[in-house]
Amino acid sequence: AVEDLFTSLNRHIQRSEYEQAIKVADQVLSVAPGDEDAIHCKIVSQIKADNIEHALSTISSNNNFHFYKAYCLYRQNKLDEALESLKVLEKDPATMLLESQILFRQGKMDASVDIYQKLQKSKIESLEINLVAGLVSAGRASE
Amino acid sequence: NPIVLDLAYNSIDFPSIENRM
Ligand SMILES: [K+]
Numbered sequence: 001a002v003e004d005l006f007t008s009l010n011r012h013i014q015r016s017e018y019e020q021a022i023k024v025a026d027q028v029l030s031v032a033p034g035d036e037d038a039i040h041c042k043i044v045s046q047i048k049a050d051n052i053e054h055a056l057s058t059i060s061s062n063n064n065f066h067f068y069k070a071y072c073l074y075r076q077n078k079l080d081e082a083l084e085s086l087k088v089l090e091k092d093p094a095t096m097l098l099e100s101q102i103l104f105r106q107g108k109m110d111a112s113v114d115i116y117q118k119l120q121k122s123k124i125e126s127l128e129i130n131l132v133a134g135l136v137s138a139g140r141a142s143e
Numbered sequence: 144n145p146i147v148l149d150l151a152y153n154s155i156d157f158p159s160i161e162n163r164m
Contacts, residue, residue: 002163003163006160006163007164013157036158037158037160037163040157040158041157041158041160045157047155048155067154068155071155074151093154094151094154097151097154098154101147101149101150101151104147125153126148126150127150129146129147129148130147130148130150132145133145133146133147134147136145137145
């Protein structure tokens with residue numbers, strides 16, 4: 001039953017057994033095509049298993065995973081496409097962090113730093129590390 | 144060049160599937 005498959009899926013996730021989690025998610029999808037939870041688990045497992053290419057192919061056949069798409073494109077250094085995928089999403093700390101990392105890779109240091117400064121009130125762990133990296137790269141180390 | 148941490152990765156997370164088991 002699907003419930004048993006989700007129990008097994010959950011166990012693999014808890015144990016960080018991402019390859020097995022992908023297999024079980026596929027088993028769910030074979031009996032319940034389009035199951036959003038199974039698709040979501042499959043994409044996250046593929047990213048955590050460093051199968052970025054496979055994650056993108058799962059994403060491409062399913063809508064609603066724009067953040068993951070943008071993240072995978074960022075991992076593949078397809079930076080313009082990554083920014084394009086972010087556009088449809090609301091600005092929240094997750095999308096802003098990713099946008100800032102993309103801008104950093106594009107060499108747009110001031111724009112990258114600007115986002116980190118806006119996020120400073122959000123109390124994100126290790127944010128300062130990226131803020132300082134951006135300031136140094138932008139030649140603004142004195143700030 | 145200074146290191147930038149992949150902080151966006153922390154937002155990649157599994158859905159809650161407790162109610163599916
Ligand atoms: K980076």
